[in-house]
Amino acid sequence: MIKLDSITKSFLLGKESVHVLNGISLEIEQGEFVAIMGPSGSGKSTLMNIIGCLDKPTEGEYYLGGENVSHYHDKELARVRNQSIGFVFQQFHLLPRLTALKNVELPMIYAGISKKERQARAEEALLKVGLGDRMDHLPNALSGGQKQRVAIARSIVNKPKLILADEPTGALDSKTSMDIMEQFRGLNGEGVTVIVVTHESEVAEYANRTIMVRDGLLQSPAAMDRGRQR
Amino acid sequence: MSFIENLGMALSSLKAHKMRSILTMLGIIIGVGAVIIVVAIGQGGEAMLKAQITGPGNTIEMFYQPSDEEMRANPNVFQQAPFKQEDIRALEQVPGIKRVVASSTKFSSARFQTDSTDVSTTGINQAYLQLNELKIEKGRGFSSADFLGGRRAGIISSKLQEKLFKEENPVGKVIMVSNQPIEIIGVLEKPTGLLAFGSMEVYLPFQTWRNIFGSSDFTQVTLQAASPEQLQVAGKKAAKLLNNLHNTEKSYQVINMEEIAQGVGQVTKIMTLIIGSIAGISLFVGGIGVMNIMLVSVTERTREIGIRMALGATRGQVLTQFLIESMTLTLIGGILGIFLGWGTSTIVSYFAGWPSLVSWQVVVGGVLFSMIIGVLFGLLPANKAAKLDPIDSLRYE
Numbered sequence: 217m218i219k220l221d222s223i224t225k226s227f228l229l230g231k232e233s234v235h236v237l238n239g240i241s242l243e244i245e246q247g248e249f250v251a252i253m254g255p256s257g258s259g260k261s262t263l264m265n266i267i268g269c270l271d272k273p274t275e276g277e278y279y280l281g282g283e284n285v286s287h288y289h290d291k292e293l294a295r296v297r298n299q300s301i302g303f304v305f306q307q308f309h310l311l312p313r314l315t316a317l318k319n320v321e322l323p324m325i326y327a328g329i330s331k332k333e334r335q336a337r338a339e340e341a342l343l344k345v346g347l348g349d350r351m352d353h354l355p356n357a358l359s360g361g362q363k364q365r366v367a368i369a370r371s372i373v374n375k376p377k378l379i380l381a382d383e384p385t386g387a388l389d390s391k392t393s394m395d396i397m398e399q400f401r402g403l404n405g406e407g408v409t410v411i412v413v414t415h416e417s418e419v420a421e422y423a424n425r426t427i428m429v430r431d432g433l434l435q436s437p438a439a440m441d442r443g444r445q446r
Numbered sequence: 447m448s449f450i451e452n453l454g455m456a457l458s459s460l461k462a463h464k465m466r467s468i469l470t471m472l473g474i475i476i477g478v479g480a481v482i483i484v485v486a487i488g489q490g491g492e493a494m495l496k497a498q499i500t501g502p503g504n505t506i507e508m509f510y511q512p513s514d515e516e517m518r519a520n521p522n523v524f525q526q527a528p529f530k531q532e533d534i535r536a537l538e539q540v541p542g543i544k545r546v547v548a549s550s551t552k553f554s555s556a557r558f559q560t561d562s563t564d565v566s567t568t569g570i571n572q573a574y575l576q577l578n579e580l581k582i583e584k585g586r587g588f589s590s591a592d593f594l595g596g597r598r599a600g601i602i603s604s605k606l607q608e609k610l611f612k613e614e615n616p617v618g619k620v621i622m623v624s625n626q627p628i629e630i631i632g633v634l635e636k637p638t639g640l641l642a643f644g645s646m647e648v649y650l651p652f653q654t655w656r657n658i659f660g661s662s663d664f665t666q667v668t669l670q671a672a673s674p675e676q677l678q679v680a681g682k683k684a685a686k687l688l689n690n691l692h693n694t695e696k697s698y699q700v701i702n703m704e705e706i707a708q709g710v711g712q713v714t715k716i717m718t719l720i721i722g723s724i725a726g727i728s729l730f731v732g733g734i735g736v737m738n739i740m741l742v743s744v745t746e747r748t749r750e751i752g753i754r755m756a757l758g759a760t761r762g763q764v765l766t767q768f769l770i771e772s773m774t775l776t777l778i779g780g781i782l783g784i785f786l787g788w789g790t791s792t793i794v795s796y797f798a799g800w801p802s803l804v805s806w807q808v809v810v811g812g813v814l815f816s817m818i819i820g821v822l823f824g825l826l827p828a829n830k831a832a833k834l835d836p837i838d839s840l841r842y843e
Contacts, residue, residue, distance in 0.1 A: 268754060270836050291760050298758020309753045309840065313462050325451060326758040370757070 217377065217409050218244040218267065223276035225262050225432075236262045238432040239276070244411065246377065249404045251420035252413045254429035261382070263429060264413050268301055268380045269293045278332055281377060298326050301372025306383035307364040310355040310370075314340060317351040320370045336445035341369035345399060368399050372408070379403060381412045385419055397422045449770070454770035459743075467775060470739045473732025474779030474819065475786055480725035482787025485808050487794060488718030492803040495714060496707040504674040505547075505577060506681040508667040508688070514699060527663030528698070533688055534664065542680035544672045545573040548653060548664040554624040556602075556648060558610040559717060565606060565646040567623055580649065585632030587618035588651060592631075598652030600628040602638045605644035623648055624660045627762045657687020668681060669700070670706070678702070721744050729815075732779070733823040740772045740827035751831050752839025765832040772824025773817055780816025784809055 225237040236259045244250055254260040265271035266278060269285060272293075278286040285296055297303075310319045320338035324351075329337070342351050347366040364384060371379050371413055380402065385393035393416075401422055404410045412423060420426050428435035460467040510528035527550055537546045549570045556565040572593045580587055580601060592599050594815035598625065607616050616630045618708035628650065631688045637644060654665055656662050669684055671677040681700035744751070749762055759767075 265837050268756075270840075291762070294755065294758050294760040297756060303756050305840070309749070309756070311753060313458065313748055322754070323757045325758075326754075326763060331451075374758075 217246040217248070217281060218242070219277075219279040219369055220267075221277040221279075223263075223266060223273045223278060225259075225266065225271070225274050226364060236432055237266075237273070240434055242427065242434065244409060246409055247404070248399070248408050248425060249423045250409045250412070251423035252411060252424045252429060253415060253417075253420055253426055254435075255415070258429045259432040260413055261271060264382055264411070264437070265418050267411065268303060269296045273330055296328075298323055300376050300378060302374070302376040302379040304364065304371050304379065304384045304404075305380040306386040308355070308367050308387075309330075310363055312355050315354055316347060316353050316358065316366045316369075319366055320373050321356070323370060323374045338369070341373045342366070345369045359392075360388050361395060364388065364392075364396050365399065368396070368403075370437070372403060376408070380409065380411045381410065383414055385414070385416065386410060390418070393419065396442040451598065452767055452770040453774060455767060456481065456774040459747075459771060461776060463743075465505050466739060467748065467842040469793065470735050471779035471782065473735040474776045474816055475732075476728025477725070477730065477732040478780045478816055479786035480728055480784025481722055482784055482804065482812055483791045483794070483807060484716060484722045484725045486787065486791035486802040486804045487800065488714060488721070489803040489808075490791075490795060492711050492714040492718070493803060494801055495710050499707040499710060504671045504677050506669050506671070506677055508669060508681075508684065509701060510697060510698055512697050513695060516694065521647045525663045527661065529664040529667050531662050531687075532662075533691060534667070535686050536687055536691060537667070540680060540684050542671055542676035543684065544668050545572065545576055545670040547573045547577045547668040547670065548652070549574055549664045550652070550659075550661070550663065552659055552661075554659075555605065555622075556610065556646070557622040557625075558616075558619065559837040561610050562622075563606070564610050564648055565623070565648050566656075567648045567650060567655065569650050569652040569659075569780070571652045571672075577668065580632075584615065585630070585633040587632055588649075593651045593653065596651060596657060598626070598628050598654055599631045599633055599651070600654075601632040601634060601649045602630055603634050603645060606646045607633050609646065613632040623650075628654070638770060666778040670796065688702050729819065736772055736776055736820065737823040737826060739777075740768065741830065742767065743771075744827045744831045747831075748834060748839045748842040751834050752836050752842065754842060755834070755836035761832040764834075765828045768828035768831045769821055769824045771819035772827065776816045776820030776823075777813070778818075780813055783816070787812075 220240055221335045222243040223240045224235065224239055226233045227233045228234075240263060251372050252264065258273070262271065266273050268277060269280070269288075270293075272288075276286065277284055280296065281300060283296070285293065287295065287410060303309075310316075311322070314322070317335070317338050320341055322335040324337065339348075339351065342417055345368050347362060347365055350358060350362060350401065355366070358366065360379060361436065379400070384395055400410050410420060410423075414420055450799075484813065508529070529548060534546050534548050537543060549568050551566055551568045553564060554567050555562050572588075572590065575588060582601070583604065585601075587601070588599070591597065600621075602616065602621075610616070610621065611619070616633060620627045620629050622628070628648070634647075639749075650658070669681060669682045685696070685698045685700050689696060692698065710833045754764060791804065792803035
């Protein structure tokens with residue numbers, strides 16, 4: 217499903233180049249539930265951006281579902297994000313002026329799906345996350361947990377194979393957090409690959425594998441080994 | 447992503463900042479409105495001037511321009527009326543000519559009781575009335591009997607009535623024109639329009655005029671052709687005939703009013719263009735306002751742009767979204783501006799007595815031009831939005 221081969225990423229800061237990722241190789245199979253952990257500044261966000269096709273590696277190859285996406289242009293990356301990846305963010309990132317339903321429809325607008333089908337599929341996704349009665353609410357009329365559930369509905373509506381969640385429970389209380397993680401567990405049960413970036417071990421416990429990133433490297437080569445799942 | 451979808455999106459984000467959108471639009475509304483007003487009034491003025499110059503149509507004026515020899519032979523040639531009674535009769539026989547309108551004007555005095563004033567006294571033939579309608583406000587117009595019998599009946603202008611009679615009804619009263627009694631049978635309507643100045647005038651049947659001034663010559667001759675196509679040919683024939691009768695080379699000539707009208711049209715067109723371009727500057731300023739607000743909007747919505755990109759919007763789709771948004775802004779402004787311009791020029795023309803012409807070309811041009819302005823001035827902000835980096839944009843506070 218996901219194969220990273222010696223991925224490096226460096227940025228130019230003034231005249232100096234800063235290495236954020238120093239050669240990461242990693243494989244994630246279809247249907248896995250993976251947690252990426254690491255202290256701030258470890259490069260886990262950059263890693264997630266590369267996996268999410270929001271950023272391109274400086275060197276190395278990235279295969280997503282068999283496609284080598286490391287040299288894709290912006291336009292192709294946009295298509296990959298739209299079709300193959302669902303994003304869930306810590307700050308929910310819903311558009312404030314659109315209702316829950318319209319927010320969920322957004323990825324389908326860019327996929328070129330007809331209005332009628334969009335509405336039907338968005339309703340279906342919102343029902344699935346248990347927000348059937350909140351479809352016409354604007355985001356600021358929803359609680360944090362509800363907002364995140366709208367974001368999850370939005371992430372699954374184009375039926376991607378991969379869901380990337382960046383600190384999805386970072387802005388939620390612990391009870392709501394567990395509730396959200398249950399949603400991910402349910403999706404994972406349906407065969408969707410889920411990658412969660414987090415620094416909370418309670419959250420990481422939902423995953424069947426945890427990857428530690430430190431100083432731009434996977435902390436233990438053993439983490440590559442599928443046999444050493446937690 | 448369809449155009450309609452983009453349009454809906456644009457409308458909803460313009461609605462989210464109503465005040466700002468309206469104020470930005472105002473620049474375009476005023477700009478388009480100003481251009482429409484200038485063009486409408488300019489075109490109306492041009493049409494009016496042309497109509498006034500060419501008159502009711504297919505007419506041509508004759509004039510007499512003596513040669514150097516004639517002037518040397520007779521230094522008083524300009525004091526004499528150039529058209530004789532025989533000339534008129536001969537002109538009436540020229541094929542293709544339907545009417546020969548002749549009149550003579552002399553300045554003299556008019557007196558009623560003790561008040562007297564200078565007036566221009568015009569003797570007209572009957573054909574004159576066919577071509578130049580004398581609009582009567584009080585009393586009656588001339589009848590055939592007035593012309594045949596040389597009745598001492600006259601029609602005066604409203605200005606002269608004011609001067610000699612004040613509020614009194616002059617119809618039936620007798621005034622002395624050049625010390626000869628004339629009965630007033632009618633008063634002309636007050637002239638309307640921007641360029642109309644009232645003047646002291648008396649109109650008399652030509653017979654009467656001849657008896658008073660002792661001259662049977664005409665100062666002005668206008669020919670009316672049977673059809674507009676015959677006008678030029680008949681006019682040339684007429685000029686040739688008069689030159690033969692008077693033994694002159696080409697002292698008698700015809701003026702082509704069409705050509706003069708076109709010349710005047712050129713002048714008013716240039717005037718309209720100049721003032722229109724000045725009005726166009728305000729449209730340009732309005733466009734800069736749109737660009738400014740769109741730039742602000744892009745900055746404010748950085749996060750939205752990042753979200754859309756993360757969800758799969760391409761740079762092209764983001765560019766299109768913002769272009770359509772600024773185009774919608776200017777298009778609505780442009781349409782409102784057309785209504786503003788149309789309304790204002792209608793009101794102006796109502797009070798100025800000047801027709802205003804809002805042609806469909808101007809309306810279509812206004813709509814297209816405001817759309818082009820939207821695209822043009824939206825390009826920079828939209829490009830800025832499309833160039834944003836999705837990661838930075840998602841982090842933007």
